[in-house]
Amino acid sequence: MAPPLLQLSSIALTFGGTPLLEGVELSVAAGERVCLVGRNGSGKSTLLKIAAGLIEADRGERFVQPGAAVRYLLQEPDLSGHATTGAYVESGLGPSDDPHQARTLLQQLGLSGDEDPATLSGGELRRAALAHVLAPAPDILLLDEPTNHLDLPTIEWLEARLAGQRGALVLISHDRRFLENLSQTTVWLDRGRTRRIDIGFGAFEAWRDQQLAEEEVAQHKLDRQIAREEHWLRYGVTARRKRNVRRVAGLQALRQTRRDYRGAAGSAVIAASEAEASGALVIEAKGIAKAFGARPIVADFSCRIMRGDRLGIVGPNGSGKTTLVGLLSGALAPDSGTVRLGANLEMATLDQGRESLDPAWTLSAALTGGRGDTVTVAGQTKHVVGYMKDFLFTPQQARTPLSALSGGERGRLMLARALAKPSNLLVLDEPTNDLDLETLDVLEEMIAGYPGTVILISHDRDFLDRTVNAVLAPEGDGRWIEYAGGYSDMLAQRGADLAARAVPKVKAQGATKPAPLPRAEKAARRRLSFHEKHALETLPRLIETLQASLRRVQQRLDDPGLYARNRQAFAEASAALAATQAQLAAAEERWLELEILRETIEGG
DSSP states (O other), X not given: OOOOSEEEEEEEEESSSSEEEEEEEEEEOTTOEEEEEOOTTSSHHHHHHHHHTSSOOSEEXXXXXXXXXXXXXXXXXXOTTOSSHHHHHHTTOOTTSOHHHHHHHHHHTTOOSOOOGGGOOHHHHHHHHHHHHHTTOOSEEEEESTTTTOOHHHHHHHHHHHHHOOSEEEEEOSOHHHHHHHOSEXXXXXXXXXXXXXXXHHHHHHHHHHHHHHHHHHHHHHHHHHHHHHHHHHHOOOSOHHHHHXXXXXXXXXXXXXXXXXXXXXOOOOOOOBOSOOOSEEEEEEEEXXXXXXXXXXXXEEEEEETTOEEEEOOOTTSSHHHHHHHHHTSSOOSEXXXXXXXXXXXXXXXXXXXXXXXXXXXXXXXXXXXXXXXXETTEEEEHHHHHHHTTOOGGGGGOBGGGOOHHHHHHHHHHHHHTSOBSEEEEESTTTTOOHHHHHHHHHHHHHOSSEEEEEOOOHXXXXXXXXXXXXXXXXXXXXXXXXXHHHHHHHHSSXXXXXXXXXHHHHTOSSOOOOHHHHTGGGSOOOHHHHHHHHHHHHXXXXXXXXXXXXXXXXXXXXXXHHXXXXXXXXXXHHHHHHHHHHHHHHHHHHHHXXXXXXXXX
């Protein structure tokens, strides 16, 4: 076995009274792909900073092979001190690295290199930081939440780039699909210690659940053993003194083991306050359009959202997802067209503006609005500390200023604020940002059981597959198309991902007229064949049959509970929908070609 490029041995670190890391081990060999997983606050980012040499542990050793290049992507990159993004990326290059590679990476990530870092958005900062660490092609790449603030095309580009690189990779991410596609080894940081398993993340969660179940059984056995020994101590001390002393000492050791045990962190209790049911029709949009200057964001878009629907909205950054949600929710007025909101609608919104809260506020004040120490949830008054515990905050954090919260804690706080309001329509803009995987599981369960309607924007492919029954995706020039099912179903129906369609759309903008049909060029020189005449006569009936089939399958998928009740039936219906749509599109296209051919012949 090859010696490790990076080795952390017996790492210990304490913040305050409770040890954060105790005897942690981490080994990374050349070309190895490791994902580091654990709950928010377990110390993953801290451990990665120790591996990068940015933090010194209280105890333990850090070893890096001489000459091995290590690059670290922080969760919150700092570009201060650099005049442009190009200068920042080039500052990470070594003497033998190619500056051209830095510029190429910036362009692939949608940046020119001339941007002022002070004016960048969160997504642009993340892309510049990725170019900074990728350009040198390091031997070890340490990535802390690399997909945060990235859109789906950029995530898929990054995934392909990392899959093709030779260097070793240590990865922290809340994106399940990203972890499953890239990891070969999983290191679980839990209660200050690491456990390593040589499997990718795809098989990790089942293994973790088995370990926790076995641990629970072991603790139950320990409690039973302590109870038996305590019973003996009270009623059965009749043997020789030396044996009794030894047994009493054993009981004390068992009690100490029980006191030293740190149980696994509990799960968040995420529940939305429910308002009375809305009308069957929640939102109806007819021919709405919105443009900023000469750029169309939404063009001639119509849809009907019914009670119980779960609608996901995807697309590259800047494609207009938030604008579309604003139009549908009534927060923005369309330039043309109409939006009708259903009866008895109560809306709760989670937006991306997590920095909009006053950082000087305490956690308690943010939840209560600075009024007292209670919060009203589902029509009932609850002490703020009790509500905090539902979202995994400790009582000691009640007076903690928001500026001291981690990204995951800010994410849970915003969820707690949004879900305290009674609603029958949830509008969630990037709800998964910074949440750990366990909290994501609970959020998914809440959405599945929510009796109202959900509209969400997300770049998390796995989250979309688990929560929505329809997806809206941009097709360019302000056009949005709805697809049945989750993100994977959308890809199957489109036949291409979001990035693949971006290039031809840009080229099409410069075209002055569509290319002529190849069949039409030769139309005047021949007549319709027997088979063409027969197809022209029979295709309309076939199109009607396919349209009827499509309506039947769509009605089945319109059942809001089908996905949660029977995933297999939902998958079969989605596949049938995609196949029927493809057949219908082919039939319509063939009929149109033949009709144009007939008109050309007759006109010639």
